[in-house]
Amino acid sequence: MNEPTHTRTRFAPSPTGFIHLGNIRSALYPWAFARCTGGDFILRIEDTDLDRSTQAAVDVIIEGMSWLGLNYDEGPFYQMQRIDRYKAVLAKLQSQGHVYPCYMSMAELDALRERQTAAKEKPRYDGTWRPELGKTLPPIPADVQPVLRFKNPQTGSVKWVDKVKGFIEISNDELDDLVIARPDGTPTYNFCVVVDDIDMAITHVIRGDDHVNNTPRQINIFKALGKEAPVYAHLPTVLNELGEKMSKRNGAKPVTQYREEGYLPDAMVNYLARLGWSHGDDEIFSREQFLQWFNLDHLGKSAAQFDEAKLRWVNAQHIKSTADDVLALLVQTHLDKRGVQTDARLSSICALFKDRCDTTLALADWAAVFYADVHSTEEDLQQHVTDVVKPAITLLVDKLAVCEWSKSSIAVAIKEVLAVCGLKMPQLAMPVRVLLAGSAHTPSLDAIIALFEREKVIARLKQA
Numbered sequence: 055m056n057e058p059t060h061t062r063t064r065f066a067p068s069p070t071g072f073i074h075l076g077n078i079r080s081a082l083y084p085w086a087f088a089r090c091t092g093g094d095f096i097l098r099i100e101d102t103d104l105d106r107s108t109q110a111a112v113d114v115i116i117e118g119m120s121w122l123g124l125n126y127d128e129g130p131f132y133q134m135q136r137i138d139r140y141k142a143v144l145a146k147l148q149s150q151g152h153v154y155p156c157y158m159s160m161a162e163l164d165a166l167r168e169r170q171t172a173a174k175e176k177p178r179y180d181g182t183w184r185p186e187l188g189k190t191l192p193p194i195p196a197d198v199q200p201v202l203r204f205k206n207p208q209t210g211s212v213k214w215v216d217k218v219k220g221f222i223e224i225s226n227d228e229l230d231d232l233v234i235a236r237p238d239g240t241p242t243y244n245f246c247v248v249v250d251d252i253d254m255a256i257t258h259v260i261r262g263d264d265h266v267n268n269t270p271r272q273i274n275i276f277k278a279l280g281k282e283a284p285v286y287a288h289l290p291t292v293l294n295e296l297g298e299k300m301s302k303r304n305g306a307k308p309v310t311q312y313r314e315e316g317y318l319p320d321a322m323v324n325y326l327a328r329l330g331w332s333h334g335d336d337e338i339f340s341r342e343q344f345l346q347w348f349n350l351d352h353l354g355k356s357a358a359q360f361d362e363a364k365l366r367w368v369n370a371q372h373i374k375s376t377a378d379d380v381l382a383l384l385v386q387t388h389l390d391k392r393g394v395q396t397d398a399r400l401s402s403i404c405a406l407f408k409d410r411c412d413t414t415l416a417l418a419d420w421a422a423v424f425y426a427d428v429h430s431t432e433e434d435l436q437q438h439v440t441d442v443v444k445p446a447i448t449l450l451v452d453k454l455a456v457c458e459w460s461k462s463s464i465a466v467a468i469k470e471v472l473a474v475c476g477l478k479m480p481q482l483a484m485p486v487r488v489l490l491a492g493s494a495h496t497p498s499l500d501a502i503i504a505l506f507e508r509e510k511v512i513a514r515l516k517q518a
Contacts, residue, residue: 061093062257065119065126066247068100069111072308073118075360076262076292076300079326083289084260085124086327086348096254097129102246104134118309122319123341131254133246140241143249143279144202144234152278153234155200156183157192178230179203199237204245204275206231212270217287217350219263224270232271244268248275256284260350263288287350289330293359300360316388316413317365321372325365329358338371370412378405381417388418394425403505406497420491424506428492428514438485438494439518446475446482447489447518454515459508465500489514 063084067077088095097119101107116130133140147153158166158179167177183191184205207226215221234245241249247268251259266288276283292300300306312322320341328337331354333347373381381404389396403421411417439447453467472482484494487502490511496502503511 060257061088061091062096062255063088063093063260064096064098064251064254064256065124066098066100066250066261067115068103068106069108069115070103070106071111071302073111073115074300074302074306074309075312075326075329076306078118078122078124078309079292079329080260080262080289081119081124082122082323082326083287083331083348083353084258085126086345087258087260087350088127090345090348093257094127095125096131096256097126098131098133098250098254099129100133100243100246102133102240102243114308114310121310121313122322128254131250133250136246136250137240139253140246140249141239144241144245147204147278148202150278151185152205153202154183154185154205154231156203156231156233157195157198157200158182159195159198176228181231184231201233201237202235203231204234204271204278206271206274212273214269214273214283214286216266217258217260217285218290218353218355219266219288222266222269226270226274229271229274234275244271245275248272248279251284252276252279252281258285258287258350260287261289263290287353290354290357292329293357295360295362297359314415316384316415316418317369318372318376318384318414321365321369324372325368329360330354338368366412373408373411373414373417376408378402378408381408381414384414385418385421388415389422389425392418392422392426394422396421396425399424399505406501406505410497423491424510428490430488430492434488434492434494438488440485443477443481443485444518446471446477447485447515449474450482450486451512451515454503454508455512459504461500461504464503468500485518486515489518 065081065084067073067081085095087093097116099112099115101112112130119126144153156179163179166180170177183200184203185191206229209226211223211225212229213221213223232244233242235241250256269286269288273283294300294306309322313319323341323344324339327339327344327348331348331352333339333352336343336347339347378401382401385400385404386396400421403424404417407417407420411420450467450471453470454464457463457467468479468482471477472479475482479499483499486499487496488494490506491502
C-alpha cells in the first residue's frame with residue numbers, strides 16, 4: 055500500500071475516567087506525526103459507553119491536551135452525535151448481506167462459551183444465526199431483541215504492515231462474527247471507529263497495542279465498505295514504576311495533576327516522547343527539535359516504564375533553560391493560590407534559584423521566602439545562630455542599614471564583618487541564611503540579600 059500524501063491522524067479517547075500519561079502518549083505521537091508532515095490532527099471523543107462516559111472526563115482530556123500544547127485541527131467530534139450516520143451505514147451493510155440479526159440470548163451465549171471452554175476450544179460465537187445458502191435458521195424467538203453481527207469472511211487472512219510491530223497476518227477463521235450493534239440499536243466500538251476513520255479521512259492510526267486484536271476485525275469492515283484501511287502503528291504499553299500497566303487502578307495520576315505539581319509542558323512532552331521513541335542518545339530536546347526529528351520508524355517495540363525520578367530530572371533541565379520571565383508567570387500562579395503577593399523582583403528570584411529546582415512548585419517555595427513570613431526550625435537556629443556569631447550578625451545589620459543596596463556593596467559589607475570578627479564565610483553565611491530564608495543552604499549570600507527588601511533583611515536578622 056502506498057503511503058498517503060496528506061497525513062490525517064487522530065486521538066480518540068473514551069471519556070470513562072481521567073486521562074493519565076499512558077493515555078496522553080497515544081495523543082502525543084499522532085499529534086507529532088501530523089505536525090512534522092504538515093498534516094491534520096483530529097480529536098474524537100468515543101462516548102458510546104453511556105454508563106461510564108462523563109463530561110468531567112471530557113473536560114480533563116481537553117484541558118490536559120491544551121496544557122501540553124497538543125492542539126488539534128478538527129474536533130472534538132462526539133460519537134453519540136453521529137448515531138444517525140452509523141445507523142445509515144449499518145442499514146447499507148445489512149442490505150448488502152454483510153450484517154445479520156442474531157437472536158442468541160446472553161444465557162445461550164454464556165452456555166455456548168462454557169461448553170467450548172470445557173472442550174478446550176476458543177470461546178467464540180458459533181454462527182448459529184449466520185445466514186448461508188441452503189441453511190435453515192432457527193425460529194425467531196418472540197422475547198429476544200437481536201444484536202447485529204458483522205459477517206466476517208471465513209476464508210483467507212487479514213494482513214497489514216504495522217509501523218511498530220512489522221508484518222502481521224491473522225487468519226479469518228480465528229475471528230468470529232463481531233457484534234456491531236446492540237439490541238437497542240446502538241452501534242459498538244469497532245464499527246463506529248471504522249465509520250469515523252472513513253468519514254474523517256484518517257490516514258494513520260497510531261494507538262496503544264491493546265487495540266491490535268481489534269485491527270483485523272476493523273480491516274474487514276473497511277473492506278466490506280469498499281474502503282482501504284489506514285496505516286497502523288500500535289504502541290507498546292506504558293508501565294508504571296512497579297512494572298504494571300499504567301492505569302487509574304494502579305495509581306496513575308491525571309495529566310493535569312503534573313501541572314499543579316510544577317512540571318513544564320515542554321518537559322512533559324520531552325519525557326513522554328522518550329517513552330517509546332528515540333533519536334539517538336538525545337535525552338533533552340525542545341518541542342521544535344522533537345517535531346523536526348520525529349518519524350514512525352524509530353518507535354520502540356518494547357514496553358516503556360515510567361520513572362518519576364527521571365521525569366523530575368528532565369523537568370529540572372527544562373527549568374534551567376526556560377526564560378526567567380516565563381518561569382515567573384508560572385511561579386506567580388502557584389503563589390496566587392497561597393495568597394502571596396509578589397512584585398517585579400520575581401523574575402530575578404527565579405533566575406537565582408532555578409538551577410536548584412526540579413519543579414516550578416519548588417521554585418515557588420523559594421520565591422515565597424522573599425514575600426511571606428519565614429519560619430526557621432528550632433534545630434537550625436540552635437545549630438547555626440550561636441552566641442559566638444551573634445555579635446557578627448549585629449555588626450552586619452549595622453552595615454546593611456547604611457550601605458548601597460546592591461550585590462557588590464553588600465558583598466563588601468559581608469567581607470568587612472568577616473574581617474572584624476575573625477570569621478570564615480560559612481560561619482556567618484549559614485546563620486544569616488537560616489534567619490533570612492529558613493534554610494542554611496542557598497545561593498551566594500550577597501545575591502540573596504540583594505533581592506530582599508532592606509527593611510525585611512534588618513528585621514529578620516534582628517531576631518538573632
